[in-house]
Amino acid sequence: MLNxxxxxxxxxxxxxxxSSVELTQLYLHRITALNSKLNAYITVNEEMxxxxxxxxxxxxxxxxxxxxxxxxxxxxxxxCAMGWRTTCGSKMLSDFIAPYDAHVIEQxxxxxxxxxxKTNMDEFAMGSSNETSHFGNVKNPWNNNAVPGGSxxxxxxxxxxxxxxxxTGTDTGGSIRQPAALCGISGLKPTYGVVSRYGMIAFxxxxxxxxxxxxxxxxxxxxxxxxAGFDERDSTSLQRETEDYTRDLNKPLNGLRIGLPKEFxxxxxxxxxxxxxxxxxxxxxxxGATVIDISLPNSRLSIPVYYVLAPAEASSNLSRYDGVRxxxxxxxxxxxxxxxxxxxAQGFGEEVKRRIMIGTYVLSHGYYDAxxxxxxKIRRLIAQDFVEAxxxxxxxxxxxxxxxxxxxxxxxxxxxxxxxxxIYTIAVNLAGLPGMSIPAGFSGNGxxxxxxxxxxxxxxxxxxxxxxxxxxxxxxHTRTPQHIEV
Amino acid sequence: xxxxxxxxYKVARLARLGMTEQEAQTAHAQLLNIFGLIAExxxxxxxxxxxMSHAQDISQRLREDRVTEHNQRELFQAAAPQIKKGLxxxxxxxx
Numbered sequence: 001m002l003n004x005x006x007x008x009x010x011x012x013x014x015x016x017x018x019s020s021v022e023l024t025q026l027y028l029h030r031i032t033a034l035n036s037k038l039n040a041y042i043t044v045n046e047e048m049x050x051x052x053x054x055x056x057x058x059x060x061x062x063x064x065x066x067x068x069x070x071x072x073x074x075x076x077x078x079x080c081a082m083g084w085r086t087t088c089g090s091k092m093l094s095d096f097i098a099p100y101d102a103h104v105i106e107q108x109x110x111x112x113x114x115x116x117x118k119t120n121m122d123e124f125a126m127g128s129s130n131e132t133s134h135f136g137n138v139k140n141p142w143n144n145n146a147v148p149g150g151s152x153x154x155x156x157x158x159x160x161x162x163x164x165x166x167x168t169g170t171d172t173g174g175s176i177r178q179p180a181a182l183c184g185i186s187g188l189k190p191t192y193g194v195v196s197r198y199g200m201i202a203f204x205x206x207x208x209x210x211x212x213x214x215x216x217x218x219x220x221x222x223x224x225x226x227x228a229g230f231d232e233r234d235s236t237s238l239q240r241e242t243e244d245y246t247r248d249l250n251k252p253l254n255g256l257r258i259g260l261p262k263e264f265x266x267x268x269x270x271x272x273x274x275x276x277x278x279x280x281x282x283x284x285x286x287x288g289a290t291v292i293d294i295s296l297p298n299s300r301l302s303i304p305v306y307y308v309l310a311p312a313e314a315s316s317n318l319s320r321y322d323g324v325r326x327x328x329x330x331x332x333x334x335x336x337x338x339x340x341x342x343x344x345a346q347g348f349g350e351e352v353k354r355r356i357m358i359g360t361y362v363l364s365h366g367y368y369d370a371x372x373x374x375x376x377k378i379r380r381l382i383a384q385d386f387v388e389a390x391x392x393x394x395x396x397x398x399x400x401x402x403x404x405x406x407x408x409x410x411x412x413x414x415x416x417x418x419x420x421x422x423i424y425t426i427a428v429n430l431a432g433l434p435g436m437s438i439p440a441g442f443s444g445n446g447x448x449x450x451x452x453x454x455x456x457x458x459x460x461x462x463x464x465x466x467x468x469x470x471x472x473x474x475x476x477h478t479r480t481p482q483h484i485e486v
Numbered sequence: 487x488x489x490x491x492x493x494x495y496k497v498a499r500l501a502r503l504g505m506t507e508q509e510a511q512t513a514h515a516q517l518l519n520i521f522g523l524i525a526e527x528x529x530x531x532x533x534x535x536x537x538m539s540h541a542q543d544i545s546q547r548l549r550e551d552r553v554t555e556h557n558q559r560e561l562f563q564a565a566a567p568q569i570k571k572g573l574x575x576x577x578x579x580x581x
Binding site: 338 | 516
């Protein structure tokens with residue numbers, strides 16, 4: 001059952017081979033046994049999950065079902081879910097019970113999926129290793145001394161260790177794709193605006209985008225069908241025709257043009273990652289694809305640009321945490337300003353404070369043009385590189401990350417080194433393009449390697465097709481870590 | 487880039503982040519490193535480039551002028567640190 005695809009699980013539920021309550025209990029049992037080791041979940045609420053499972057079983061009995069009815073899905077703790085503690089990985093929100101549902105949560109509820117729990121994450125999604133979480137770091141199921149990646153590290157570890165059937169994530173600079181790569185699962189960041197940000201706790205609003213994390217491209221397509229859709233409560237949600245993201249999964253790849261950006265294969269890429277990526281490109285050639293060398297000349301600037309724009313937006317978004325309407329309030333204070341400063345100093349962790357400081361500085365008088373405006377101009381140059389590239393190719397491929405999972409605490413004291421681990425993913429967010437990561441092999445020390453697939457705007461169905469066809473001829477995505485038996 | 491320790495205090499005050507001397511010194515060193523990374527950006531010629539604030543060139547949607555939200559004060563205030571008679575309590579600001 002644990003190795004089943006979402007389609008197989010759905011069939012098992014509809015044929016009454018297993019009930020949603022039994023399936024939910026199976027996962028809850030696994031979480032009880034393994035979460036103390038992996039720390040993938042911040043909050044589990046058996047009662048609430050089982051109530052949803054019982055409701056799903058009623059729907060299943062009445063045959064009023066959707067592909068995901070009764071399927072237990074782990075939700076990143078960035079999504080507000082009514083009645084659930086929603087912490088965003090922060091002490092600031094450690095007691096916050098969400099009074100409403102995010103659009104993503106509503107969408108899963110609407111089809112009768114079961115919320116299995118809230119997964120661990122870097123605080124306010126700021127981090128690449130899940131070590132900035134107030135609730136402790138998550139361990140990589142493949143090697144418990146290694147990080148799972150971040151910020152959606154809890155979701156990635158939960159999928160990898162079979163602590164859920166599938167999960168959600170969010171991606172501002174690589175936060176779905178990087179942990180998916182480091183934990184050996186599949187993850188998709190859609191085109192900016194495809195999934196509503198309503199009720200998704202804001203980090204950098206012009207970059208934040210939610211997406212699915214699962215074991216295969218086929219599973220991702222089913223999940224995206226539920227997550228995507230117009231929502232008037234998000235001013236940047238796009239009004240588009242509803243798509244079936246599974247529609248192209250089985251198309252052959254004959255004639256597919258794959259662009260390989262030379263910048264993604266330059267110095268800094270580790271040999272074992274390069275080797276796995278080259279092998280997967282060779283596999284694509286066997287499937288009928290042709291390879292074209294391309295260049296994204298401004299992509300080297302994506303990290304500096306990102307570390308101006310994302311903190312600028314974050315410093316503005318996080319100004320709402322003032323200890324007045326919700327969130328942490330310091331126990332002792334002398335006046336209002338003192339209450340603000342102490343509540344924020346005590347409620348936020350080091351990385352969040354660092355980014356608020358960067359953002360406040362680059363937006364301050366005298367520096368706005370030199371930093372913020374300059375970064376926005378280069379953002380356009382980076383986006384234009386992709387426009388040019390997609391005149392020559394259908395998808396762009398390369399590594400998701402320069403190395404496999406690094407060790408816990410390895411980059412903790414050096415923010416700059418941590419920031420550089422997102423070198424291949426950030427440009428995609430700046431351009432607003434869809435990007436995904438799929439398992440593409442292992443390093444010599446047994447850690448997963450992720451292949452990144454970048455598509456043109458709204459080309460998710462094609463990317464899922466490209467990923468699915470690869471997964472028909474390879475078995476990397478079916479491999480599971482050791483020591484996850486219960 | 488010449489970020490002084492005084493700038494760090496100034497920015498912390500603007501951001502309403504309390505900071506001890508020790509924390510300010512650590513922040514100073516880390517911010518200098520981060521701005522070293524960002525400095526690469528400054529050399530790029532961006533004359534005539536329109537700043538990109540958003541991934542899609544869309545304009546703000548307008549909606550019909552009708553009531554869509556009803557009063558949920560009690561529900562929303564349940565998350566507040568301190569309330570009294572439906573009001574948020576903060577330290578006195580006007581003498």
